[in-house]
Amino acid sequence: MIGEFLSYGFVQRGLIAGSFAAASCALLGVFLVLKRLSLIGDGMSHVCLTGVAVALLTSANPVYMSVPVVMVSSLGIMKLAQKFKIYGDAAIGIVSAAGLSVGLMITAFAGGFNTDLLGYLFGSILTVTFSEAVLCGLLLAAVLFGLVYFYRDLTSVCFDEPFARTRGVRAGTVNTALVMVTSIAVVLAFKVVGIFLISALIIIPPVSALLVSRTFRQVLWLAACFGVGSVWTGVYLSFVLNIPSGATIILINLICLAGSYIYSKWGIKDVR
Amino acid sequence: MQSVIRAENLRFAYTRTPVLEDVSFNITSGDYVGLIGPNGGGKTTLLKLLLGLEKGAGKIALFGTPLAKFKDWQKIGYLAQKSPVSQSRFPISAEEVVLMGLPPRRGADVLRAELKEVHEVMRQTRTREYAGRIFHDLSVGQQQRVLLARAIVSKPELLILDEPSTALDASSREMFFDLLGELNEKCGVTILLITHDTGEVGKYISKFMYVDKTLVFFGTKEEFCKSDKVAQKLGAFAQHTIDHLHNHGHCPLGCSCGEKHK
Numbered sequence: 001m002i003g004e005f006l007s008y009g010f011v012q013r014g015l016i017a018g019s020f021a022a023a024s025c026a027l028l029g030v031f032l033v034l035k036r037l038s039l040i041g042d043g044m045s046h047v048c049l050t051g052v053a054v055a056l057l058t059s060a061n062p063v064y065m066s067v068p069v070v071m072v073s074s075l076g077i078m079k080l081a082q083k084f085k086i087y088g089d090a091a092i093g094i095v096s097a098a099g100l101s102v103g104l105m106i107t108a109f110a111g112g113f114n115t116d117l118l119g120y121l122f123g124s125i126l127t128v129t130f131s132e133a134v135l136c137g138l139l140l141a142a143v144l145f146g147l148v149y150f151y152r153d154l155t156s157v158c159f160d161e162p163f164a165r166t167r168g169v170r171a172g173t174v175n176t177a178l179v180m181v182t183s184i185a186v187v188l189a190f191k192v193v194g195i196f197l198i199s200a201l202i203i204i205p206p207v208s209a210l211l212v213s214r215t216f217r218q219v220l221w222l223a224a225c226f227g228v229g230s231v232w233t234g235v236y237l238s239f240v241l242n243i244p245s246g247a248t249i250i251l252i253n254l255i256c257l258a259g260s261y262i263y264s265k266w267g268i269k270d271v272r
Numbered sequence: 273m274q275s276v277i278r279a280e281n282l283r284f285a286y287t288r289t290p291v292l293e294d295v296s297f298n299i300t301s302g303d304y305v306g307l308i309g310p311n312g313g314g315k316t317t318l319l320k321l322l323l324g325l326e327k328g329a330g331k332i333a334l335f336g337t338p339l340a341k342f343k344d345w346q347k348i349g350y351l352a353q354k355s356p357v358s359q360s361r362f363p364i365s366a367e368e369v370v371l372m373g374l375p376p377r378r379g380a381d382v383l384r385a386e387l388k389e390v391h392e393v394m395r396q397t398r399t400r401e402y403a404g405r406i407f408h409d410l411s412v413g414q415q416q417r418v419l420l421a422r423a424i425v426s427k428p429e430l431l432i433l434d435e436p437s438t439a440l441d442a443s444s445r446e447m448f449f450d451l452l453g454e455l456n457e458k459c460g461v462t463i464l465l466i467t468h469d470t471g472e473v474g475k476y477i478s479k480f481m482y483v484d485k486t487l488v489f490f491g492t493k494e495e496f497c498k499s500d501k502v503a504q505k506l507g508a509f510a511q512h513t514i515d516h517l518h519n520h521g522h523c524p525l526g527c528s529c530g531e532k533h534k
Contacts, residue, residue, distance in 0.1 A: 034362055151380035156372045159364060160356035163422070166323050168345035169376050213363050214406070 005239050013133050014125040014192075018231040018249075020136035021189040022201055024143045026209075026227035028182045029202035030219055033210065034158045036088070040077060040179060041202035043092035044186040045195050047073040047099030051187070052120045052195070053106035062120060063132060063187055070183040073099055078179060123194030123246025125235060136188050143181060147220070150174065155216060192231065193246035201227060204253040208260040226256050273300035275336055276430050276462045277322060284317055284328030291317050292328065295487045299464060299479075301429075304456045306477040306493075307466045313484040315466045316353060319434055322464075323350060335429070346375045349428035353435045353466075355415045366410065366418045367403040370394060373422035389425060397421040398447060412439040420448065424455065431455065433465045437473075449473050 005011060025041075032038045051066025058065075073095050080091035107117060119127065128136075147154070156164040157174045165171045182202070189198050209222035234249030241248075275298055282295040292314040299305055309315050320326040324339050332339040335347060370390045371382065394400040399417045402410060407418060416439050423431060431452070437445045453476040455461040464481075467473050480496040482489040482505060489495075489502050496502055 148380050149378055152372070152376055152378075155364070155368075156376070159362055159369070159372065160352075162320075162323075162325050162352060163350060163356065163372070165325060166345055166348060166350045167372070167376055168343065210361065210363065216362075216364050216368070219363055 001240070002236070005236060010126045010128075011235070011239070013130060014128050014245075015232060015235055017128040017133035017136040017188075018125050018192045018235065019228045020133070020140040021185065021192050022205070022227035022231045022249075023224040024136070024140045024185045025189050025198070025201040026205035026223040027143050027147060027220060028178065028185055029206040030209070030223050031154055031158050031178055032182065032202060033206045035175075035178075037179075038203045038206075039089055039092050039199070040074065041182065041186055042199035043077060043096035043099070044070045044074055044183055045190065045198040046096040046103075048120075048187060048190050048195050048198075049103030050099050050106065051103075052117065052190075053103045053110065056117060057106055057110045063135070063191075066187040066190070067184055069099075070187055071180055074179045074183045075176070078176065120190060121195050122244060123190070123192055123197065123249075125192045125231075125245050128191050132188070132191065139181075139184055139188055143185070146177070146181065150177075154178070193249050197246050197250045200250045200253060204250070204257050205230070208253070208257045211257075211260040211264040226253065230256065273302065275299070275333065276301050276303070277464065278331075278333040278336075279322065280331040282318070282321055282328055282330035282332070284314070284321055284326060290485065292321070292483075293486050295330070295483065297481065297487060297490045299462060301462055302456070302460050302478075304453075304463045304476055304478045305465065305481050306473060306479070307464060307481045307483060308468065309483040309488070315483050316434055318483055319432055319464070319466065323348070323432060346426040347429045349373070349423035349426065349431045351416075351419050351423040351431075351433045351436050353438070355412060355419065355439075361406070361408045364407055365404050366399060366407050366414075367391075367394070369407050369418055370399075370403075370421045370425050373425035375426060390421075393421045393425045394418075397424075397451065413441055413444050416440055417444065417448070420451075427459075428461065430462045430464070433463070435466050435468065437467070437469060445469075449476060452476065 029038065029041070032040060047070050048066050051069035052062040054060070054069070055062035055065035077088075077091045077095045080086060080094060081088045153164070153169050153174050156167065156169055157171045161171050186198050186202070189201055193201055205223045205226035206219070208226050209219045213219040213222055230249050230252040234252045235245050237243065237252075238245035238248045277297075277299040279298075280296050282292055283290060284292040295318065307315050307318070317326060321328050322332060322334070324342075334342045335344065337344075367390055370393060371386060374386055374389065391400060391403070394403055397417050397420050399414065399421050402414060407415060410418065416436065420436065423433070433452075437448055440448055452463060452465070456463050456476065465473065465477075474493065477493055479491060480489060480493055481487065482496075482502055484505060488505050489499050491499070
């Protein structure tokens with residue numbers, strides 16, 4: 001059964017792209033969760049709808065169209081929070097609502113919902129193209145490079161931003177880079193689980209990892225493993241049981257979260 | 273004496289109501305300055321302005337360099353009022369927290385020389401025993417000592433501390449202030465410290481700065497004890513406390529202010 005499952009080209013592409021995207025989302029999610037910015041993924045995913053709607057209207061590639069839209073919107077979230085001194089979650093709510101309503105308006109003008117749009121809303125991992133899989137690979141490479149090269153800046157800014165700034169760390173640049181790369185990850189991941197569920201790939205694996213890890217490096221490894229594991233298990237189960245892959249991936253993540261919680265309550269012993 | 277912090281006509285407001293107005297002073301090398309004032313008087317805001325964490329009007333120079341061009345951040349150690357992780361369980365060890373105090377470097381690896389410096393300062397601050405424990409799992413007092421270690425690990429020439437002893441027990445406070453006193457006296461570290469505990473820290477402090485939206489007083493502690501402006505600001509109760517302590521044979525600020533002790 002597994003051999004047959006893995007023999008299809010579209011399954012291979014979906015699994016590879018899904019693994020790259022899930023690992024990227026989980027690794028970036030660790031920093032976003034710790035900075036209490038995890039809902040930014042939710043806001044960005046709603047803004048994706050505008051990009052997808054414009055792409056469907058103009059017959060452009062939804063991924064390429066969504067990247068600039070989501071990047072500009074995420075910058076908007078940051079500027080709203082900084083310049084107008086409003087809470088980050090409120091800024092996310094404002095931009096998210098704007099993105100969703102503009103997307104729905106364009107969709108209505110374009111003649112309402114169609115099957116293409118539904119595919120983006122709920123995910124269609126098995127329709128991932130080769131070029132999209134390559135893009136997901138490049139994204140993961142960029143995330144891993146940034147993580148290793150700027151490891152100290154990232155951990156320092158996430159742990160204590162004011163102190164990091166007094167060390168000469170450019171916290172503003174670190175935050176902007178983190179949010180920009182997350183925007184790209186969100187766009188590349190929407191084919192995996194769908195616009196509605198992307199934020200779960202950013203939030204749940206890191207939270208599960210944070211519950212059971214003893215070191216920060218462990219958190220990063222585990223979050224990536226939870227993300228990738230959920231994609232493989234979810235896609236396989238959806239193939240066997242003929243159920244939606246996006247929702248299955250997220251349910252697998254929720255089961256991991258429940259397991260991590262139980263382990264953190266009864267399994268962890270502080271040996272140091 | 274070399275100027276360490278020079279501030280000219282500092283002004284700052286979060287909204288339309290000014291938090292700080294017309295604050296000017298010059299702290300020179302080797303000074304141990306106690307920054308006091310009422311709650312909401314602008315003390316923490318002043319420190320944030322000096323560190324570039326808030327932007328206001330006026331001029332600030334650190335070690336003779338305008339703040340905007342200042343790059344030698346390893347010369348400055350900073351300890352904030354609140355512990356950075358109050359809610360989320362950031363899985364990072366006390367040792368890794370101290371490591372963050374060293375100058376930023378690219379890459380994730382830790383050099384042996386860096387670890388040596390970290391362990392040395394952790395021994396000095398009596399935090400070595402819990403170096404491997406997760407920072408979040410330590411008591412607030414232990415966390416504060418780890419953060420002090422982080423503030424001094426880069427061997428700073430200036431230490432800026434915002435009410436650092438609030439969460440410490442009596443013996444930790446004594447160790448804390450003794451260590452600061454030693455850094456000031458033996459290593460010549462300039463210290464600017466917000467405190468409400470003038471009695472305990474008074475014996476080490478060389479100058480007082482009283483800020484209440486504006487600079488009320490800046491001078492030696494002997495001048496502080498005799499300042500009419502300070503007496504007016506502190507009010508009758510505080511003045512009574514100072515008089516009471518004087519009457520019991522010691523100056524609350526540990527100075528030779530010339531008061532006749534009964």
